[in-house]
Amino acid sequence: MIPSNIFASKGAVISALAAILLLSFNENSAVAFTPTSTSSAPSLRITPIVKSSNVKLHSAIEDTTPIQSEPVSPSMSLLEHFITEYQQSLEGGSKWATEFGFAEEGEDAPESAFYAIFRAIRQVDAKTNNADGSSSGEKLMGLRGVPMYVPNYILARAEQKHQNAFCDFFHFPHLAKALEEDFLDAQRGSTNNRKGWQVAAVSQPTGSSFNDARMTLPEVNAALEAGTVIFNNIGAHIPRLAGPTLASTDALSLPGALNMYVTAKGMRTSAPPHTDRQDVLVVQMEGAKRWRVFTPPTDGDVKPNADPFARGKGEDSLPLHTLLEGSEGRLGSELLMDVVTREGDVLYIPAGFPHTTDTVEESNDVDYDTSIHLTFNIDTHVWDLDYLAARSAALQRNKVNDALSPQSENRYVGKVNQLPQNIRSEVMDALPLEFLDIIPSESPDFMNGVAKQLAKKCNLVDEATGQSAELSEASYVEALERIHSYGSDILDVHRDMYLAAVEEGRLRKAEDAMTAHLKKDDGEVTMSNERMQRLSLFRVRPFFEQIESLKKDLYSWCVSGESIAQESAASSQLDPNWQFTAALKVGDEVEADLGGAFFAGKIAQVTGNTYNVVFFDGDRENGLERDQIKLLNPPTAADEDEFDTTGMTPKEIKRMRKKMEKKKRK
Numbered sequence: 001m002i003p004s005n006i007f008a009s010k011g012a013v014i015s016a017l018a019a020i021l022l023l024s025f026n027e028n029s030a031v032a033f034t035p036t037s038t039s040s041a042p043s044l045r046i047t048p049i050v051k052s053s054n055v056k057l058h059s060a061i062e063d064t065t066p067i068q069s070e071p072v073s074p075s076m077s078l079l080e081h082f083i084t085e086y087q088q089s090l091e092g093g094s095k096w097a098t099e100f101g102f103a104e105e106g107e108d109a110p111e112s113a114f115y116a117i118f119r120a121i122r123q124v125d126a127k128t129n130n131a132d133g134s135s136s137g138e139k140l141m142g143l144r145g146v147p148m149y150v151p152n153y154i155l156a157r158a159e160q161k162h163q164n165a166f167c168d169f170f171h172f173p174h175l176a177k178a179l180e181e182d183f184l185d186a187q188r189g190s191t192n193n194r195k196g197w198q199v200a201a202v203s204q205p206t207g208s209s210f211n212d213a214r215m216t217l218p219e220v221n222a223a224l225e226a227g228t229v230i231f232n233n234i235g236a237h238i239p240r241l242a243g244p245t246l247a248s249t250d251a252l253s254l255p256g257a258l259n260m261y262v263t264a265k266g267m268r269t270s271a272p273p274h275t276d277r278q279d280v281l282v283v284q285m286e287g288a289k290r291w292r293v294f295t296p297p298t299d300g301d302v303k304p305n306a307d308p309f310a311r312g313k314g315e316d317s318l319p320l321h322t323l324l325e326g327s328e329g330r331l332g333s334e335l336l337m338d339v340v341t342r343e344g345d346v347l348y349i350p351a352g353f354p355h356t357t358d359t360v361e362e363s364n365d366v367d368y369d370t371s372i373h374l375t376f377n378i379d380t381h382v383w384d385l386d387y388l389a390a391r392s393a394a395l396q397r398n399k400v401n402d403a404l405s406p407q408s409e410n411r412y413v414g415k416v417n418q419l420p421q422n423i424r425s426e427v428m429d430a431l432p433l434e435f436l437d438i439i440p441s442e443s444p445d446f447m448n449g450v451a452k453q454l455a456k457k458c459n460l461v462d463e464a465t466g467q468s469a470e471l472s473e474a475s476y477v478e479a480l481e482r483i484h485s486y487g488s489d490i491l492d493v494h495r496d497m498y499l500a501a502v503e504e505g506r507l508r509k510a511e512d513a514m515t516a517h518l519k520k521d522d523g524e525v526t527m528s529n530e531r532m533q534r535l536s537l538f539r540v541r542p543f544f545e546q547i548e549s550l551k552k553d554l555y556s557w558c559v560s561g562e563s564i565a566q567e568s569a570a571s572s573q574l575d576p577n578w579q580f581t582a583a584l585k586v587g588d589e590v591e592a593d594l595g596g597a598f599f600a601g602k603i604a605q606v607t608g609n610t611y612n613v614v615f616f617d618g619d620r621e622n623g624l625e626r627d628q629i630k631l632l633n634p635p636t637a638a639d640e641d642e643f644d645t646t647g648m649t650p651k652e653i654k655r656m657r658k659k660m661e662k663k664k665r666k
Helices: 078-099 110-126 152-159 172-181 217-224 239-252 387-397 421-427 433-437 444-465 473-518 541-560 564-572 637-641 650-665
Strands: 023-025 030-032 044-051 056-062 148-150 187-189 199-201 229-231 256-264 271-274 279-286 288-294 335-342 346-349 355-358 370-378 589-593 598-607 610-615 620-624 629-631
Touching: 078 110, 078 148, 078 152, 078 239, 110 152, 110 239, 110 279, 110 433, 148 335, 172 217, 172 256, 172 370, 217 229, 217 256, 239 256, 239 370, 239 473, 279 288, 279 335, 288 370, 335 346, 387 421, 387 444, 387 473, 387 541, 421 444, 433 473, 444 473, 473 541, 589 610, 589 620, 598 620
Parallel strands: none
Antiparallel strands: 023 030, 044 056, 148 346, 187 199, 187 229, 229 256, 256 370, 271 355, 279 346, 279 370, 288 335, 288 355, 589 598, 589 629, 598 610, 610 620
16 A cells, blocks of 8 residues: 655655675676775675575675775776766766756756766677677676676765765656656556566546546556556656656667656565566666566577567566576576665666566665666667577578578577577677667678678577578678668657657646646646647657558568679679560569550560560550560579579579579580
8 A cells, every 4th residue: 555645755765775786797707896985885794695606696784883895806897897987978978968958058967877877888888899790708788698786876976976866866756747747558567476477457447538548646556556567668758757768768879768667665576587678777766676686597498489588478487486496497597686776776687687576675764655666678679689680681681591480570489599508699699789870881890790790690500500591791781781770760760759758848847837827726737638639648659650660661671572682693694685685484574565665564474485464454465575575673593593492592592503504404
């Protein structure tokens, strides 16, 4: 039950109790980072809670006795690297915030810190990707990534402040105001940690009027009694959250989204164990939440149709007790982190890493009613910005059978999960974060480097499956260029959507100042018809329609024809007069000469050296000679060889050509 005094001042929120850890994890080792100074945080005793051949976990407990401890880190730990990049990105964040009107010149704004933290992620990722597209050192993202926890006070120290910029940015009263001003939607998540995460609508329309259809604050409060309330893509709907979402999009040069999760205190399972398709950055806005993060499951050969980026969702179950079995258990997962995030803390979880949350507090003196955190989604896998998507596009474009042959539109299920773990992780890697920042025609070295990495990963798949795609580097470059164009368009749509929300917030603020005297005695907002038409329900829809259109365009391109590399090779061998000399087959689009005028039609029948043509109006002309017919499209390799290569692998085509060559010799 949410107390009635939830809108009252909540008093001093307990600051971060500990610099719990940055866990830098890879296949061989894990390290924890402790700050060099604890002057602005409670003193800490670092206590190992799990030890194995490849994992060392630490939790932090508050201790009033000063202790002396040296930082535990490699020469340049990921946390040190991240904090350095964050500190260096703050100035750029300030300039960005000023440019977009979030702050006056020389002033600080929370949006600048949001920009800086995502720019830090971008820089850390860039420094683990070499010029040739290969990776070195610890990766931040994906199935080979590294989760990390950054307490409030470490970020505050980087900002040279008492508390970081994220504190006090968004609390429950802000949500209550948004519910009053707009038409929002939300789901309530299930709480059974033995079954897949299911969601149900928070509210249902109670009548036919507009107000009867709106979700209300009492409905949200009622839902909080039963589970976590989830607001998906809320950065496009609530203007106050549009700024941080735009900041993440601009800093990463990547289309992304923001979800918000609201949970009552005392919920034993606020989110059952699950994985996400996105690499996520969590920022705790209010209250506290316990997080347990695990290594990715290794049971792909047992459950190949379980999406590694959507485990524990829908019908797939990821029971907590099986995760806790450890590396020798059924899932092969190990506990990496067990931390509590408090206001201003940041937690980063790579895509595919199982995690579960609760709001059960061991300490009774922690003063909060609700836990609110923002989850920023780094959507590389959602928008086809990974090597598996690029591989799929290149194979489809070249009409080459896919050895992984996904049985559905979801390429992350099926045979891909039966690949060796290291190969599966590599082929599911995201493309470099700077991918959408470059202009392909002006960055050939970069594109060629990424294409070489794509070819390398495809070769690993070929070796593991015993098949060979035999695509040229030019085919890979072409696929990457098309994905770059698509991704850039998707990025532009997202930016426009968040800018529209920011502008709406400023317009509402101006309108409220002018119409404050029209407010009812009970504080209810009087909404004009014009303002009603600008509600996010209507504002967001056109952007998603654009996104759906772009997705269809990409799919059409993939399946529409052969690669530019193959077309160029075929064109270079064509007779200059190919339109009147190349072989014709049934279905070819042509123009036929009927007494000096050419009319569009299709080849209906081939009889020896004569052709029957059906015209656009249904009329037919039979017995035309070859020089009376103009072929409209250049013949492909399949046309020249006089056999259909659709669905055949390059090896099968090669074998067929050899057979035909033997026939010619006889």
